[in-house]
Structure formats: structure tokens, C-alpha cells
Amino acid sequence: MNTSARYDAQETEAKWQRVWAERRTFEASEDPGRRKYYVLEMFPYPSGRIHMGHVRNYTLGDVVARYKRAKGFSVLHPMGWDAFGLPAENAARDQGVHPAAWTYDNIANMRDELKAMGLSLDWSRELATCHPGYYEQQQKLFLDMYEADLVYQRESWVNWDPVDHTVLANEQVIEGRGWRSGALVEKRELSQWFFRITAFADDLLEALEALDRWPPQVRTMQRNWIGRSEGLTMSFEIVGRDDGLDVYTTRHDTIFGASFMALSADHPLASEAADRDPGAAEFVAECRRMGTSEEAIETAEKKGYDTGLRVRHPFVEGRELPVYIANFVLMEYGTGAIFGCPAHDQRDLDFARQYGLPVLPVVVPEDADAARFRVGDEAYLDVRNVVLANSRFLDGLSVDAAKEAVAERLESAGRGKRTVNYRLRDWGASRQRYWGCPIPMIHCGDCGIVPVPEEDLPVLLPEDVTFDKPGNPLDDHMAWRRVDCPACGKPSLRETDTLDTFVDSSWYFARFCSPRADAPVDETAIRYWMPVDQYIGGIEHAILHLLYSRFFMRAMGRCGHLEFDEPFSGLFTQGMVCHETYRDGDGNWRYPEEVTRDPSGRPVLAESGLPVEIGRSESMSKSKKNVVDPSSIIGRYGADTARWFMLSDSPPERDLEWTDAGVSGAWRFVQRLWRLVQELSVHAGEAGAGRPPAVPEGPDGELRRAAHRTVAAVGDDIEAFRFNKAVARIHEFVNVLGSWTPPGRAERSDEAAAVLREALEAVVQLIGPMTPHVAEELWRRLGHETLLADTPWPTADPELIEEESVTIGIQVSGKLRGTIEVARDSDEALVREAALAHANVRRNIGDRTVRKVIVVPNRIVNVVL
């Protein structure tokens, strides 16, 4: 055996990847006799190359998948492609390649890169959302949901880029301009398709409680996003008119502090005012022009326009409140109108100060003098330890009691209604794009909207499109658009909007259970595999993707496709991969591989020797060039090294700092393990020869205990996603093996050899999920004919895990003064005795009286003076 040669990662990794593929080792099967485990990492967008975030994500998932396999589970661990989306169209426009060709090329390349990582994936289930086999089923789901009234079309305001002829998402609008064209974005009302996610708002909120294997912060973020609030919808009489003005409020206790009403610019009464008053019209137009970017909103001053309308205060005879159009009121929330109570709402206060409106405090601290209490520049928002004041029948009540009283009176007068409101809006899923799932709908002049009959599915994307004009190529493709109405036969037009790519990713995990089925999901398969036991991905999807997926399972359930609500019973959100940033003298970002050190250790550009400034470490991004290409790392060190480094230092939920030193450390570890196991294997017994003695004495016993303790600890750590600690435990054990010395001729025994073999096999098995190739190779070299990938996880003998003796610290008045070694679970009196006998402890006690001795078994002794 050649033990001195270095481990050749390239050759060995390729070999075992081939073997696993040939033997279909990781293809999942529905085995009713075994417990199932579904591990899934968020599928990638096929951008063309994998990045370090992928490497981390898929390494974490693969550790879990391989570990669970070894633990005897029937594991499903599939991979696919989130393949629709704008970049393909941009590539088409800029490079003249068809989006499909570009996408499938990228997929082919990324598949090769992922395969080089040695992931235990079931590639037979691979799917791409841009494949007609996938989106046909999605179109079926869309039609089912339309049937179930979970999909509808309505007019809605969108950000319209007049140059690119496209709708922009809020995050694509930067300072009021299109992110690509730079054109001033307009608000336009377009007909859009929506998913009725709000139908499940309460359920989506309440069910979060039961998701106890989700990170708490993700649940909180979803809770905030859904934003349930309990309030009152109340109607104000408009002076001189028959109709009323409805507002929604959660602070009806402050009704006596109301000093104005405010309408959204999109409110019907605002439009009405604009029709008769050019000033109002100008103000409404100004509001619409106002950018939707965060910055614009944040810096915008509170502005309003008096419509001239007045409403009556519901409880104060003769008090009338002016009705303004205000730039800070949202049409989409509540009724699009509010009453303003400046004393107890910051926005209302800012507004009131601007327009000289009264500020009357009606909620004051319990111990305050209501007559003297004043509100300055900050609204008084406390709701605890406060009482109502200046509020007639509410005076002296708590906030809650006052709300109750107001609601009671208005409800019985028919002028109010307790209402639950949500921040969550229905999901606008229309995109005016080509490279997405066609919405299977037809617009008929006579019949209106007609669904495409199921037998006519899929509605395929036409291939002969061009991208030389801005806008959606489908709009111009009349041959594709023209179709006879399925209901009346009259010439009609297809819907040209395609679906938001979040739709594609809202059910792909269900499709993986039966990826080629002729229905969206196969009942038997989905019953066996779903829900996903462990989902792993970035925190950036904490809200939308996960919320949409949760909605989709409910919607699919209502359409009879499945019988569960929650898609992911366990969720893990990994941290990002970071790297230092570099700038040259001209302030340009530089790639890490362009930077080297000069003889004095200063960072310089490799090509010119000019100095480089090192910036803070940030999440790897192309724009800052602080990226390291995974393929070049894997090509140089091998996948095992990259994987080991990904797992070794940082806890997986935290950000990981990518460093060259860390990678070479991981590489050295792989090499060391390789040498060590082979060198020691010469002294180990034959594979499957004898069992080691139960609890051997001396060094053999120590080795055996260390092995079993490590097995137990690593298993626990993997279960708890503490991969960095698992790595540390393996390091410790390898250090133990490293200091193992071959016995002299006299001490050699079959039993000792068996102990060593057990230890070597344990370490190889423990690294199996993390560095699978070197582990598989060592397993073979240890004499096994079967694959490590098919070998059950080792079990730890509880008797061997317990330490025989423990070192306990001795404190005098809480300060450590020494340690003693005693037998485990020693008698307390004995420990106390030994502690008090310790020389340094006696010295520290001196001639003072021992008042008390606290003995914590196997832990510590504290001598209290």
C-alpha cells in the first residue's frame, strides 16, 4: 500500500462520484417499511455558475442527507432549477441568445459544478421550472385555483417604466426611476392577476405557532408581514351630503382628540375633489408622481390639501372636522381614509403642526394633571398606566376600556363595526414578461375571461420571439395570441402576462415527490414524502418564498391535491459567505486573486505591485468583486476540502468568513487524516475480524472510550446543526489517534488490533457526511467491499461514554484555587474532604472560619468563608 503519496483529490473524487452514480446510490424510493426523511435545499436560479453561497447551502444539506441515510431513513434529496426569470431575457437582448438556450446551457454547466461537489442527490428527479412538463402542471393548478376563487383579475396600480414598457417591482424603482432605463416611473392602473392569499391570512398567522422547528425570527418576520390588527371601521357623516366617510382605526379611544380627516390621493372622494377643484387635481397628481422608493417615502414631508368637505364628530354636537387629501395615507390599507388625532400619532402631529390644526391630548399619564398636559413635537404614544381625559364619557378609563366603550356605542348606533385588518395584500402575480409560465386564460369579446380547457394544456411559450423591442414579446406575437374562444368559438386573444417566478418555487418541493406524474402531484408519493423535514436556505427568503409556499399548500389543499397545510416542518436559515474587499489606488474594486502580499506583508496588486486597501468583510458580491469561484477551489483542493472548510469554523446560521488560510487548513486536515488512517491501519485488525473487548484496560480502553464519546457527540452535534462543534470533536479524536503509538511486540493482541480498527472505522464514518470522497476511499482501503454510503451510522456504547474520573474545580469564596481529580459520582463527603485538604485551598482559607461548603457533584466545590 502506498501510504506516503499525497491524497489525490481529483482522481478519487471523480471515481466515487462515478460509482455512486452507477449504483444509483442516492435515488430515493418510497419504502413503507422505513421512516422517510425529506431534505431540501432551496433550488438555485441557473445563473451559469455556482457561487460560495450555493456551496455552503448544499454542503449543509448534504451532511444532513448523508447522516440521515446512515441512520436508516429513506431519504429524499432532490435538485432542480428555478429557471424562469428576467436575466434570461436580458441575456437574450444583450447577447442575442434565446432565453431557453441560455437557461439550459447554464443548467448544464451548473449541474456539472454541483456534481463535482459530490452531493448525495437523486438526480433522476431533476426538474426545471421552465420545462413544459413542469409548467403544464402549474397551469393546471392555476386553473383549479381560479375555479376555487383563489385566483382573480383586477385593476391595480403598478410602477410602469415607460421606456422599457414593463412593470417594475418596488425594489426595482430607485429614486423614482427605473433601475435599468433610468426613466421616471409612472403609476399606472393595469389589469393584473392575483392570488387570494388574504383568504388564508388568519390561518397563515396562527399556524406559525406550531412551526417549532423554524427559526423564531423567521416566524416573527412572517407575523409582522401578515400584520394583523384589530380595530374599528367607523363612518363619519359628511356635512351637506347623504353619504358618509368610512375610516379604519385602532385608536378609537382617541376619538375626542380627532382634529381632521385625511384621504389617500387615490380615494374616490379625492378623485371627486380633483374633478371640481384644479388645486386638488394638482395635489393628487403630485402624490402619484411621488416615488415609491423607501427613500422618497422617508424624506417626504407631510402634505395635504383641504377638500373643503367637513364631517361631523360622532359624539360632539356641532364639532366639524376638515377633510384633507394627504400624501401619507395609503389607499391599499383599511379604507384609504383616517381620522387624525395629532396628540397620539406622530404622523398626524407632524401634519397638524404643518397646517395649524388643534392638538388636544386625550390620553395622559395616570399621575399627570390632564389640564396641564401638553404635547410638544413628539406624540404621546403610551397606552399603559394612562387614563383618558378631555373625552366626556371616556374620562378616567383605560385605553382598552375606552376602545370598548367607543366601539360599543358606535356599533349599537349602526355607525361602526369592529374589524380585523391585515397588512398582507393579495399576491399580484402578473408579469409583463416572456420568460415565465404563461397564464392559461383567454380574453373573449363576448364571454370575457375564459380559462383554457385542461385538454388544451400546456399553453406553450412560443419559441419564435425577438427581444429587439422593449416590452413583452408575447404582446406582439399575434400568431400565438389569436385563438378561438373555448366557450363560443369567436376569435379571441390569449392572456400575455406570465406568472411571477415565486409561483414556480411555491410548489416545486411537492413536485419532487413525483416529478414526472401526469398530474401536479401524485397522491401516494406526496403522502409518503411530504412535508419537507428539513428545508435549508438563505434568510432572504424568510418572508415571500416561504409565505407563498405555505399559501400554495393551503390553496392546493382546497383544490383537493393534498391534505396538509405546512410544506416545511423544519427550516434552517444559513448565514452568508463573506470575504474581505479590496480597492486599488483609483478606488476600483479588485478581485481577491488579483491581490498578493509584498515582502513586508502589505497587500498589493499582483500585476503592478501598487498598494491595495483592504476593506471590511462583506457578503460576497459581484459588484464588489470580493468573490471566490467555487470551481477553482474545488479544482485545486477538491470538494472535500471546500466542504470541510464550510463546516469547520463558523456556526452555520452565522456568516462565514472565507479565508485562504482557512481553506489550506482544511486541506491539510484532509491530507493528515488520509495519512494517519492508512499508517495506523497497518496495526489494525482485519475488517470484520474480532470484536474489541467490552471495556479494555489501559490505553486501549482510553482509545475505545474516546471513539465512543466522539461518535455520541458528533451525532448529537449533527442533529442540532452544530457542525462546527462536530468538526471540533473530530479534530480532538484525530489528535488522540495521532498520538497513538504501536504496541511493542509483547503487547500486541487481536483485541488491541480490534480496538484500533474500531477507532479508525469510527473516524472514517464520522467524516462520511462531511468529506464523503476521502471517507469512501479510506473505507475501501480499510478492507470493505461495501460502500460507506450504504453503511449504517456507528452506535456509541453508553457504558463507554461516561468518564471514570472527573476533574473538579475548588473555589474559595467563588475564586478558583485548585482542582482535584476524583472518581465519578464520588460521595459528597469524600469530595468535600479532598477539597479542604488541597494545599492551596488550605492556604487561601487561612485562619478564617469555613461557613459553608457547596458541593456540586462532578462539577465544583465552593468553600464559603
Added chain:
RNA sequence: GCGGGCGUGGCGGAAUGGUAGACGCAACGGACUUAAAAUCCGUAGGGCGCAAGCCCGUGCUGGUUCGAGUCCAGCCGCCCGCACCA
């Protein structure tokens, strides 16, 4: 503004309220080598001391406790998410 997280050696990080700094990286010393790389052995929070040992030390200030990195209160700093949501 609201919500969440974090603050420990030169660095990444360990530590059921019980010996702070496991494990790794970087560093330093030594062995091997003509030399280097690789490898192996060793040192290592700061300070004082020949040593035994002592003092200080987990962002800051207090508190609870026999005992606090850990629990509580109040600050400071950093990061993330959401945000005119009435």
C-alpha cells in the same frame, strides 16, 4: 420608529448558572532538511513573580446568587428585517 440578533484572545469561535478561551486559523520556538516546502514536537488572554502562586480579564454600570460570559435592570456599539399599515 417597530421587531430581531450580536458584542468573549491577533482572528473564527467553545462554555446544562459551576475550572472562561474547547477546537481551528494565524504567530513564535524547536526537530527533520544542504535549503525550502511539507511534516512532527512544544509555547501561547494581559500583568507581576526565580518559583509556588497572585492580581486583572467575556462592550459599560448596577443587581440577583455560595458562584454570572450565561439570569435581571439600565446604557453604549454593531448587524439584519420591516416601516407613513392609522
